[in-house]
Amino acid sequence: MANIVCCLIVTLCIAAAMTQECPAGMKKRGNICCKPVTCKKNEDYQLCNDTHTEDRCTPCPPNTTNQDIINTSNVDEQLPGICKEINCNPKVRCLPEAMISNPDDCLKSGIAKCECNLTGGYCGEDPNTCREWEGNVTDLRKGVGLTQICQVENCKPGYYKDKVGYGQCLKHKECSLEEEIIFKGNSTMNRQCGPLTQTTTPTKSTKIFDANSTSPSSDGTADTDKIPVIIGSVVGCIILIVVIFVVVAIIYRRRRGRNNANPGDEEQNRGLAPNGQRMEPQLPNGREGSEPLTNGQGMVDTAC
Structure with a gap:
């Protein structure tokens, strides 16, 4: 009896779990809850197999493409053939009077755009109704x-x-x-x-310049960074010239001042009169320097 009760309890628990809603942000598919994802172009999707796991996006195999953006929250089951084979053969994708106008893009996206074959003499705006x-x-x-x-x-x-x-x-x-x-x-x-x-190999597309125009620098701009250097050099030269001029002027004025000095002063410094004769020293009482001094008794005063 106890075993039957235990089995009933387990069955009820399983049934309750199956009817339980998924948490917010999860997608319920059958008995499991999956977190949806958004797959970009050229990607396929893979739905999760274990509950509370995330769906996945996988790249399309080579030579296949998918031009749709897929949000797995809108998908209830795994669908095959999401990535389709790329076929850019104009005989397959277009009418005989038309041709593929975007062969390069078609190889990447798998989308072929047809237009009337002008090389074959067919024209018209609608590639399905081309006329000769x-x-x-x-x-x-x-x-x-x-x-x-x-x-x-x-x-x-x-x-x-x-x-x-x-x-x-x-x-x-x-x-x-x-x-x-x-x-x-x-x-x-x-x-x-x-x-x-x-x-040198350029980093930008080659430009054609006129032969008489100024050649650009390697980065395509004029050498404006050389202008401050040139201005500084010119200013330095001007300052140097001014300094030299001032020094020369000072030296010239000093020499000229010496040449224009009073000749009497120089002669007086050498003990000569302005007329060139030697000057005698002036003594008290108007005596000449050659007369000896006496003490008033007729004796020569030698105290000096």
Whole structure:
């Protein structure tokens, strides 16, 4: 009896767990709760197999693509074939009178855009209703192309057509970073590129400069950083010249002052009169320096 009761309790617990709702932010699928994710383009999704785990996104296999963004919160079961094979064969993707207009993008995304085959003489805005051009093929000379609206026009700048007959104007070739333009191209000839003749490889696209214009620096800007150096050098030279001029002027004035000094002063310093005779020292009582002094008794005073 006890075993039967235990079995009933376990069964009720399992049934309660199966009917229990998932926590917020989780997606319930059957008996498990999964955390949904958002898968980007070129990705497939994988739903979780264990409860309270997260769904996963996986890259599409090679040569396959998926152009849809998938949020697994809106998915209840795993669907096959999310990533589809890329097929850019115009005979498969387009009508016989049409062609793929984006072959490079088609190889990446798997999305083929068809347009009427102008090279085959078909035109029209709708690739599903292309019609054959009814004009004279001799009108389609070099530099003149056929448009999708079945009109003839001259090639615009940057486009060319180098053959006579059906076809549209094609865009000029773009030179790579390791190339320079040898021939710019015109309406009847494509642009020609060649290896760079300079020693350094540019980091930006090559620009064409006029031969008479000032050559730019390596980073494409003028050497404006040299201007402060030049100005500083000029100012320094001017200051040096001024200092030299002041020193020379001071020396010149001193020499000139010596030459213009009073000659009597110099002669007096040497003990000579202005007339060149030797000066006698002046003594008290008006005596000349050659007369001896007496003490009033006729005796010579030798105290001096």
